Amino acid sequence: SPPEQYGTGRTDGRSDIYALGATLYTALTGFPPEDGLAVAIKQTQLTSIRSRNPKVGQDVAGAVEKALKVEAADRQQSGAEFRSQLLLTSDTANRQFATGDVTVAPPPAEATVAAGDVTMPTAPETKVSDSHEAAVSAVQKKPFPFGLAAGIALVIVLVISAVIFLPGLLGGQGVETPVAFQPSASEALPAGQEPTKPLAESQAASLPTRTPASMPTGELAPTATDAPRPTATAAATPMGGGGMIAFASTRSGDPQIFLYSLESGEVTQLTEINGGACQPEWSNDGQRLVFIAPCKQNQQSYPGSSLFIINADGTHMNPLPSSPIGDFDPSWSPKDNRIVFTSIRDFDRPQVWVLDVDSGESVNLSQNSQADYQPTWSSDGSKILFASNRVVGRAKLWVMDADGQNVVEFSHSDNRTNIEPSWSPDGNQIVYTQFDSRGRGVPVLMGNNWRDGGPEAGMVEFRISDEPSGMREADFSPDGLWIVFANNSDPSNLDIYIMRSNGADLSGLIVSDSNDFDPAWKP
Template sequence: IMFGSQLTTTGARAMTPGYSPPEQYGSARTDQRSDLYSLGATLYAALTGYVPEDALNRAIDQAQLTPIRKLNPRTPRRLAQVIEKSMEIRAEDRYQTADKFKEALLNSLSNTRRNKDLDYNLSPPQEINSKPATNNQSSRVGPLMAVTAGGGTTPPVASTYDIIPARPITGRPYKKQRRNGSCILWLIILIALSIVGLIAASWYNPDLPQQFLAYAGLVPARSTVTPTPPVDATSLGATHTPLAAARTLTALPQQTYTPTHTPSSTSTPTATASPSPTSTPTLMPTQLGGSSGRIAYASVREKVPQIWIVDLNSKVERQITDLPEGACQPDWAPDGQWLVFISPCYRNQEAYPGAGLFLINVDDSDTQPIPIPSEPGGDYDPRWSPDGTKILFTSERATNRARLFVLNLEDRQVSLVADTFERDYQPAWSPDGKRIVFVSLNKGVNEIWIMDANGTNRQQITRSNNAVDSAPDWSPDGKNILFTQNEIGFFIPMLKAVLIGVEKPVEFLMSPVNIPMREARYSPDGLWLVFESWPEGGNHDIYIMTASGSNRQQISTNPLNDFDGTWGQVPLP
């Protein structure tokens, strides 16, 4: 889609992963066949709901294009073949012109193959004898001149035929055919515009399919919030004022947690109360905390999400951040006093290009968020290590591809965990900090993988085939990995767990199939889960339940969306 003067030029190298052909990465010169690849990729995404595998990864045999009919079996076979041919890696294997692609698309949607218009050239027959015919005798003519396509005639046919009066030929059938052809052309244009509109709407509202199905009475809906442009404010300026009236929640079970580590003597990070600190904040490892009892989450109360916490003992909620561009994805430090989160954040989504990491002391009402130095691209999915010395996160720096990095809080050094061609994201630590569980986009499918903390010994844990796995979390005892699963064509997410440490990992369901649940985290003692759910449709709230899937209780009652719940600990006195 082009607006105004935003025209592309031949040979341009700007690219969008999944929609760009391999030659656009610099392997060859681009031409009109490159545009046909991008158009095919757009149709692929519109039919399946998934971005196709990156062309560069396919070119180096790191990924394969998932067949359209595997993701959407209702797609006509001929249409799927046409689109997949337009996305061939070699430009000479694709359609060479837009007309060829258009003709193939039209043929794929018709029961009979459409041919090119034929150019008929009618040659006049030999002179007919005008002498009247006698009774019981019809007039005869000489040899018949055959009509051929392309303007030529064939040699005379040695036969005769009777002259039969015929109706004069009118132009109405031809005009009707042209009128029908115009209707088909306009219908194709309207369908194409509708597809583009749906893609654009899905980009700004990822929950649009779910809302449509909920409106039709099929599944519960998920409400969304339209982001607004940020207002003028200090980039780190945040006010932390307690709520005017504390909200009282329903009674929750008392949780006790015995620390498995001895608290270290390292001092906690310190931050100045001024919005513009005069000295550089110090990033240092945190101590381990005491019993469990607080949940942090992102909540949309006004325009954009902010970080809130609720104390499960006092049943009181408190706002932690007030950033003009929003904040989400909180994660507790082991000491239960500090949070790491990301900003900007306008809604709950899978990736946050342009976001950065921040630290904040939740027990100091005067402290301001401390930005963690970063590089362009976007840092998100932060997870604090069990010993409090590192922060694991996803970043799109340098390559514009999601990879895993580790920030060492002792020396402030950032290191790449594993340099692979796959898209790795949503990491979490094992309880001992020696391994990492994460989501990897391998061959077009999101699966759960684990590897050593140094990036070696990668191992696939789930093989869900027709499902998308996400948001893994390691149980405190190290035996299970909790994750969210969405079956293709089924819009209700489910919580599952996989038993590891056995010869063949075993998956089992953790939630009822008719209640949407996603992005769950274990409590520090491993007995409870905190997660996002919307059992009645409408707004999303934070819930808890036992690790066995029983005793489900609602924690937040905000009329808009609450998400990214994480269970922390009450800090040691």
């Protein structure tokens, strides 16, 4: 499927170009092309047609591979353009078009039915009998056995189908440009203003995506045939795969936990705790949140704080077994009911602990003489990534098994400070906050591929965005395509921003006169 079909992507006629290109690719090679989304997020790349079938001409392969480009703007922009490229790849076709021996008939005229019925284009008594899915299934069961002549014949049949069906669907229609996400004006509440709607009314719903209109129905005259028309249907999922973001804000005084609906832009207060609350993190089923209290302001360490759990609808808030000395930085396992967190109960320094919510038992995973803090889980729950001052007292990122074994340094950023790691849902990318060697200056968000961790895997660090403002506390969307983070474009104020995981489409999401921080995207 075209990558824009997933999540909140916008589909248009160029999505159908991609679908036809995938069908032609399969016919020419005997294998379906690699998944468009996987190519878009660089998990894989498209295998060239000629590497699978060297008998295919370069021009034909180039036209089909262009139709399979990740970005719609890089594909053919209409069915007519794609048709012309395919036909003109043949020298014989070129000569015949030049001499006028071969012409392409215009689309069939419309046949008007009786009043009250609909008008549909007439078509010859020829139907395409095999769907794209059937073709893919067939070639997956049996390797492509055809000779070059049979392959060319099949391409000609598909081209004729394109001539018949695509002009009415694609030709001459305008191309809709994908619209970047823009937050609504109601995202931010003035400082001190209480939310006006109950929590139950502001729960997130699926953020609808544009779905191509369905074909009209009606009885046709006996001579008219309803020709099949390819469509690409966008998945009806919320933006980023989850419709709610939890965050901490000082808009009602001390920091409290709030929820932001990506569908409506409404902000709803979840807690009202003396001394404040912050650092919300979702359970793996999205039904509960763990957070810490008290919390007077956004800071790195929270002496005297404890862990609490609350339902996403604001009910049944309960404390977890904690130390009065200070527990903070909670992260809920994506696979079970364990919470990893930072505690200063042992050795008078931060250590990484894990709590079994069901049994109430906690275990120190660090057992280290240096400071370990800000732990986060890998997507499969087998690893824990955390910040540590184990080397030269400067914070770097380290990784260990979920039981505390096999501790290895992950980040190697010379003399810079790396903290606040976040692991992508697919486990392939890690985003973190980076400061200068003194842990000061303007924070930036850096990215790094996982590559199974460890020094032997190498370290290819890259900056997510070139924006000069301070970015920190990143969290991935459930589909891994977006990042939400705290941004202090105003040095005296923190707001919640959002951007794609490659740094594009940066936009303010929750902007107010208050400090808004610790964003967490609902799974």
